[in-house]
Amino acid sequence: MKGRHPALVWVGAGLVGIALLALPFALAQAGTAWVRITNFAILYVLLALGLNIVVGFAGLLDLGYIAFYALGAYVYALLASPHFGLHLPFWLILPIGALVACLFGVLLGAPTLKLRGDYLAIVTLGFGEIIRIFLNNLSQPVNITNGPQGVSRIDPFRFGGFDFGKSETLFGLAFSGPVKYYYFLLAMMMAVIFVTVRLQDSRIGRAWEAVREDETAARAMGINTTNIKLLAFAMGASFGGLAGGMFAAIQGFISPESFVLVESIMVVSMVVLGGMGNVWGVILGAVLLSFAPEVLRYTVEPVQKSIFGKSLIEPEVIRMLLFGLAMVLIMRFRPAGLLPSAVRKRELAERKG
Amino acid sequence: MDIFIQQLINGVTLGSVYAVVALGYTMVYGIIQLINFAHGEVVLIGAMVAFSVITALAPGGWPPLMVVAAGTMVAIPVCMAIGYGLERAAYRPLRNAPRLAPLISAIGMSIILQHLALLVWSRNFIAFPQIIRSEPYHIGGAIITNVQIAIIATSVAMMAGLALIVYRTRLGTAMRATAQNQHVAGLMGVDINRIIAVTFLIAAALAAVAGVMVGSYYGIAHYQMGSLLGLKAFSAAVLGGIGNLPGAMLGGVLLGVVEALGAGYIGDFTDNWFGSNYQDVFAFMVLIAVLVFRPTGLLGERVGERT
Amino acid sequence: MSLLLEASGVSRRFGGVQALTGVSFSISRGEIYGLIGPNGAGKTTLFNLLTGIYLPDEGSFGFDGHPLSRLKPHQVAEAGIARTFQNIRLFANLSALENVMIGRHVRTRAGVLGAVLRDSATRREEAAIERRALELLEYVGIAARANEAAGGLPYGDQRRLEIARALATDPKLLALDEPAAGMNASETLALRKLLERIRADGTTILLIEHDMKLVMGVCDRVLVLDYGERIAEGPPGEVQKDPRVIEAYLGVPAAA
CATH class of the missing domain: 3.40.50.300 (P-loop containing nucleotide triphosphate hydrolases)
Structure with a gap:
């Protein structure tokens, strides 16, 4: 990539930037709902990028990733809602949430990261379930999480008099709440992309690659593999926690329902579909899969209704079937994903004896 | 004390179901080092198919035992077909791929099976027809029902049958040889593909029976029941030492007992801070603890990490 | 001695x-x-x-x-002490150059912050890593293959690359x-x-x-x-x- 048509690259990036900046106003024409859907898609992109550090860079399969999202969301909800009567500012809670998620990531990772990959997958899955079960039940005898009812009336982002929950007009343009969040999320996404791309092409990123490729050789080269894996795990967890906090604020309501196993698996499939280890592929995977249910709602539903007179199969079920099918087919026919990272591609295409 | 015995009885019952499911995980893992993530869904399909057959036959006035047996007899081949299909479609093509690939494929298959079950049997809880009347027997102050006795007896019979196959037949010898060293077994004339397929078939048949047992024990089934059950059974297999058949049996029963006793006593131990709704946590705690402190499990010799 | x-x-x-x-x-x-x-x-x-x-x-x-x-x-x-392996253990999907650069890991320091901020010390270190890695490839005689995937190199070159990677740890x-x-x-x-x-x-x-x-x-x-x-x-x-x-x-x- 280096030095190839730099001018052209900048022009392209500029065009994409302008399109991204103008996007919410175009979407608002179709309805504010689409801006919201886009916001959630960006949240998934953030999650997928975080998980990509763990799965794609360091080669560790984490099936309980959504637990870190949940931790971030609950930290935000509990510190900024009437539940405890606390209303701390978002710029303080978001980092706290990321930190808490990171801490749990280290607590889980420190003893388990020496395990072989598939065991780690199951342990993380179990961890995800444990977190959910606790969120569901920690309403007694002291009400911490409010149990299955979840936490509601969560504060939106506020900065001085600037309230992300309200609409206002600036420079003659109408900024609704979701549009404001869109710009915030966009900025976050850019930051996360920046961080991951730079990490990948660094001493740390190379150490992750080494661990992914051959742990024994990595150790013999002087890499402290336990620490470097823990670093990937902790960074992935923090990104998950950060995204969780934003989710809580945007949604205004959270409950354990939002953090079930299927969500973890969804994020994994985004990473797998897009191409493990390739930042742009992962973004593509997340965007495709998070818009899928909406697209299905607007295509499969009317088709079914016109043929059978009613909806036989819910779009949600079709989506899950497609997810499952995609995971099986991609592993079989395109194991490196839609946009393979150059390195991964060689590894997965190769038949190890 | 009565509560203790009662929880013990319940734990052993549930534990023997875990053991039968755990055998499926451990056999497949032992032979191709794959966590068959979709195994729990095979159990689910077994329960659902049996449910449909039993519901259809229940009004016919046949003896209840025959109805349940018929349900099981239909569930077994259906599950075996699914198990075989899983291996052929999702795992065999990936046998030489990097380790994570078949696991991801397995997760995909588990999602597919779960949602196919949803399409066929709806997303609601399904009540098994109570055609076998539950007869309680008293042991001191505790109660054991005929259903519990039947479940324990069936499990023991299944395990004994499996042990006979694995340790006393030519097929079993070939399976053990393949588990030891696929390459060498192949050189000695063992048809590896056939042995692996047979392993999946046996595991699936066990899963079908386990499905029927779970359905009759709880009296209900649900399209999501497979994943949790599967996860617990996998934990049981790891507890016993993955790849080790006696280990899976021991691990299953132990896990069932730990869960039942844990759920029964957690309130007392924690001053009622935690209640029996934390029951599902125990399996995962056990799993994590075993993997951290004794990754080879109770009876296993395999080392967690190979270099 | x-x-x-x-x-x-x-x-x-x-x-x-x-x-x-x-x-x-x-x-x-x-x-x-x-x-x-x-x-x-x-x-x-x-x-x-x-x-x-x-x-x-x-x-x-x-x-x-x-x-x-x-x-x-x-x-x-x-x-x-640096070693090679009897049954070559290169990072097969990484380039030859990257393999040797990984060998420099233990003698360099840049962490997450350095990687993200790319301050001048990190940039200098990164340049030194690359320069030293190229030198070593030259030293063992496979500089021409620096950007090829290690796993695709001829057998003898893979052995040399393993030596270069080991030498990179000083x-x-x-x-x-x-x-x-x-x-x-x-x-x-x-x-x-x-x-x-x-x-x-x-x-x-x-x-x-x-x-x-x-x-x-x-x-x-x-x-x-x-x-x-x-x-x-x-x-x-x-x-x-x-x-x-x-x-x-x-x-x-x-x-x-």
């Missing part, structure tokens, strides 16, 4: 098999020290004990004036596990020149090798293992004539 490595009474069992029994030897700075013996004599086990992959049941290693006991593999590398002792395996005569000759050059540039070498011509030609001293025991040590010319060595290799007592 001062001592660099000293092994005293190193033993290790695997299950019922005694892989090594009380092996002692010492290597001086600047030596090329050979380690030979029939298959299964315990050579690779000795390597794995030395580099911290296994722990010895008894005995210990002293390296550069410090005990090596209980160090983890990455700490051994940090202490200054080792005091370079431990090579059968570097000539699978090489043809001209490649082996080039390897011999490379080993001599490495030694001349100040790195001590411990060499497991089956190619007797190479061992006899390049090593200052040779240690012979058989069934996990030390049966002879000395200059190649002497060891070659040792009746126990001949017996170990030929399987019959040498005619007196």
Whole structure:
């Protein structure tokens, strides 16, 4: 990539930037709902990028990733809602949430990261379930999480008099709440992309690659593999926690329902579909899969209704079937994903004896 | 004390179901080092198919035992077909791929099976027809029902049958040889593909029976029941030492007992801070603890990490 | 010449098999020290004990004036021992250059913050890593293949790349596990020149090798293992004539 048509690259990036900046106003024409859907898609992109550090860079399969999202969301909800009567500012809670998620990531990772990959997958899955079960039940005898009812009336982002929950007009343009969040999320996404791309092409990123490729050789080269894996795990967890906090604020309501196993698996499939280890592929995977249910709602539903007179199969079920099918087919026919990272591609295409 | 015995009885019952499911995980893992993530869904399909057959036959006035047996007899081949299909479609093509690939494929298959079950049997809880009347027997102050006795007896019979196959037949010898060293077994004339397929078939048949047992024990089934059950059974297999058949049996029963006793006593131990709704946590705690402190499990010799 | 490595009474069992029994030897700075013996004599086990992959049941290693006991593999590398593997273990999907750059990990420092901010110190370090890696590729003679995937290189080049990667850790002792395996005569000759050059540039070498011509030609001293025991040590010319060595290799007592 280096030095190839730099001018052209900048022009392209500029065009994409302008399109991204103008996007919410175009979407608002179709309805504010689409801006919201886009916001959630960006949240998934953030999650997928975080998980990509763990799965794609360091080669560790984490099936309980959504637990870190949940931790971030609950930290935000509990510190900024009437539940405890606390209303701390978002710029303080978001980092706290990321930190808490990171801490749990280290607590889980420190003893388990020496395990072989598939065991780690199951342990993380179990961890995800444990977190959910606790969120569901920690309403007694002291009400911490409010149990299955979840936490509601969560504060939106506020900065001085600037309230992300309200609409206002600036420079003659109408900024609704979701549009404001869109710009915030966009900025976050850019930051996360920046961080991951730079990490990948660094001493740390190379150490992750080494661990992914051959742990024994990595150790013999002087890499402290336990620490470097823990670093990937902790960074992935923090990104998950950060995204969780934003989710809580945007949604205004959270409950354990939002953090079930299927969500973890969804994020994994985004990473797998897009191409493990390739930042742009992962973004593509997340965007495709998070818009899928909406697209299905607007295509499969009317088709079914016109043929059978009613909806036989819910779009949600079709989506899950497609997810499952995609995971099986991609592993079989395109194991490196839609946009393979150059390195991964060689590894997965190769038949190890 | 009565509560203790009662929880013990319940734990052993549930534990023997875990053991039968755990055998499926451990056999497949032992032979191709794959966590068959979709195994729990095979159990689910077994329960659902049996449910449909039993519901259809229940009004016919046949003896209840025959109805349940018929349900099981239909569930077994259906599950075996699914198990075989899983291996052929999702795992065999990936046998030489990097380790994570078949696991991801397995997760995909588990999602597919779960949602196919949803399409066929709806997303609601399904009540098994109570055609076998539950007869309680008293042991001191505790109660054991005929259903519990039947479940324990069936499990023991299944395990004994499996042990006979694995340790006393030519097929079993070939399976053990393949588990030891696929390459060498192949050189000695063992048809590896056939042995692996047979392993999946046996595991699936066990899963079908386990499905029927779970359905009759709880009296209900649900399209999501497979994943949790599967996860617990996998934990049981790891507890016993993955790849080790006696280990899976021991691990299953132990896990069932730990869960039942844990759920029964957690309130007392924690001053009622935690209640029996934390029951599902125990399996995962056990799993994590075993993997951290004794990754080879109770009876296993395999080392967690190979270099 | 001062001592660099000293092994005293190193033993290790695997299950019922005694892989090594009380092996002692010492290597001086600047030596090329050979380690030979029939298959299964315990050579690779000795390597794995030395580099911290296994722990010895008894005995210990002293390296550069410090005990090596209980160090983890990455700490051994940090202490200054780098190794190659009998069955080449490159990062097959990374480029040759990246492989060597990873070898620099242990001698460099940049962390997450440096990676993200790319401050001038990090940029300098990164440039130095790349420069040193290129130098080393040049040194072993495969600079032209810097950007090819390591796994796709010809066999002999993969062996050289492994040496370059090991050298990137700035080792005091370079431990090579059968570097000539699978090489043809001209490649082996080039390897011999490379080993001599490495030694001349100040790195001590411990060499497991089956190619007797190479061992006899390049090593200052040779240690012979058989069934996990030390049966002879000395200059190649002497060891070659040792009746126990001949017996170990030929399987019959040498005619007196």
